[in-house]
Amino acid sequence: MSSQTLNQFLTDNLAALREQGLYNDIDTVESPNGPIIKINGKEQINLSSNNYLGLATDERLKKAALDAVSEWGVGAGAVRTINGTLDLHIKLEEKLAEFKGTEAAISYQSGFNCNMAAISAVMDKNDAILSDELNHASIIDGCRLSKAKIIRVNHSDMDDLRQKAKEARESGQYNKIMVITDGVFSMDGDIAKLPEIIEIAEEFDLISYVDDAHGSGVLGKGAGTVKHFGLQDKVDFQIGTLSKAIGVVGGYVAGKKDLIDWLKVRSRPFLFSTAVTPADAAAATKAIELLMESTELHDRLWENGNYLKKGLKALGFNIGDSETPITPCIIGDEKTTQDFSKRLYEEGVYAKSIVFPTVPKGTGRVRNMPTAAHTKDMLDEAIAIYEKVGKEMGVI
Template sequence: MLYFKSYKRSLTLVKNLQKQIENEAQNDSPPHQKREKIISFLKNKFDFQQSHLRPAAPSNNGILSKCQEYDAPDQARELGIYPYFRKIEGARGAHVAIDGRWVITVSTNDYLGLTRDPRVIASAQEALEKFGAGCTGSRFLNGTLSLHKELEDELSSFLGREDTIVMSTGFQANQGTIACLLGRKDVAFSDRENHASIYEGCAVAPGKTIRYRHNDMDHLEYCLKKFKDVPGKLIITDSVFSMSGDIANLPGIVKLAHDYSACVLVDEAHGLGVIGEGGRGVTDHYDLTREIDIYVGTFSKSLGSIGGFVSAGSKVIDYIRHKASAFIFTAALPPASVAGVSAALDVLMSEPERIERLHENTAYVKKGLFELGFQVNNNSVPIVPLKIGDETLTLFLNQLLFEEGIFAGVAVSPVVPPFNAMIRTSYTASHTPEDLDCILAAFSKLGRQLGVIPA
């Protein structure tokens, strides 16, 4: 990650630099020249360095020495452009309070605006009163409540699956499931842009993992051919990729799974509540419910809470229930979270207009960003990454957006490939037309000012 050295944290500094940049890049310069002038100016001004590539200094202090030597975040904090762990002091709709002021968030995954829905909160409060703050044990022993089983049955019915198991996080659902299913002689085929939880599961499992090029069916088939004689093959993909907002080519994956006798696991973290009939995900969108062997989901996006689940055939779920170490040795999802998710699922099923509003907001903002000159993906996914490229410029733009009242996400290497830094935005049913216009105005102003889009 590109960071900076020896500057005091100061918003005044950021504003002064903004004025200097305006002087460095004249408004009549072509956009690409303006952009290059700005990048050159920033790098010369900040004496940047590639901290993630810098070798650690020799040390005899043992295993913790790397912690003492790791100073990249400190460098960014000193400058005042460190973009992570901002403290949210309150929330209402698509607005959050940070540092004593309200800003519009475009970094949330609360796609349907259910996190603060009164019915969800009331259900969570009722469970809190009845069952207490936690389960103080794993599902395997004393941590299974009637609430867990009720939610599992509701999810199975909603998704048209035989059985479901609820876990404490979405990360755990992927990691635990893959780790227990992938045996020593088995092979997993995983999209290169899959979520980290999938790769953690593959890393823990004794089997072999092959990474195929992102959404590339030709390369996936090439990989499958190399292992065509292996009986145990599992193709794993996100349904919606969390950084790019791309939708997986599930029809292509299912065809190859049939051709090469492979099973398919789909992580619907960003598809559930967003795509498909009633928000049942990309699997439903392509009418492939019966073709997907394992459906993994999370409660931390559209359902507004925390937790994860796996839906599949009853024998598969029973195997995971008794073999997944990540599930067996983790405390159960707390009562309030379970009840809140159950209420959110009820709202999802009874109020399809929330998904319609989400799609309307997504289409509106994508059209606006495209007309400004940004490249956007042409689908209904509310994840809208804006590739800036240069990491220095991206971090600076993110801070200026915050000063304009827009709380956005930022992704730099190694989360994305080097020189592919992006402002990651996401939109919800809670955003009002006024919110969206403010967001577009901020991107228009700063994008032109920094040479990211044409003037």
């Protein structure tokens, strides 16, 4: 017999979420996750994927994955520290270090795992972490796991960061102090002020940590936010995912060789979780090679992102202050935002609504993620649907 306490907890809380409009029904995609997807038998222009460069369905990556399965099998067979480190993993990490301009790199099973692994491997209860208030949930969880003192910093507020860094350093309470930021913030598309952050880090001897999940493949001609600012030699931790622009799955930390050696012996997801599959390692390596050989996909992504932004702004939509292809349409009211997203879906555009608590109350938005794989015709059709629904609902 199952627990009555658990049953009551689940019944009450699921009902509450549904009543408040906060329960998320998960859609099943019945096609490859490309620029056009099929949901419930209906084709949609896909503006909700993180597949920025269209690599998730790229024929060259598919071939690399198939060849790896044929030669290496479907699984690594063990954790990295026993005998799960295949030659493919070493090649991936060498290519990542070259791509990021660092001495070394270590790969993990996901980008989320990277933040759970890396922060807690270096920081502890005698330390402090200065964390931007809009940092990703995985950063927040990684900070909590470390047991370090978390000092929340106002979003991209350099005066606040400087003041709190000064207070933390002068207090004498902490052995180590780290500053953590996303490279690109996924809800608004703005870029971290890395030059100023690094200047403050050098002044107060802060460990610098940049999670570039939405910047890799997008900024710095593809190499990311740190490369965009030419700060490869100054950022201690470069964190990235292999599941967004790279198109596969997994994550990595890039930095000095000593840092990577330390993570190999002290980061728990590396020590206690089976390595990524041969297919994933080979496909990710191929993706990085393609980005290093050509900026064609990167350039097309930006062209499409700018095209969609221009079209939506001309219609009168509030697209915020995004500095990247991420294009939010800020509606405001949570219920209106959700209804707007539903109407887009009915007309053939898949763009999910994002509301509180993911974003502050009253700033509900539909977030659009144009990719290199979209055609101008697809974007024109999406803009026309936005115009129709926007006028119908009185949003524009």
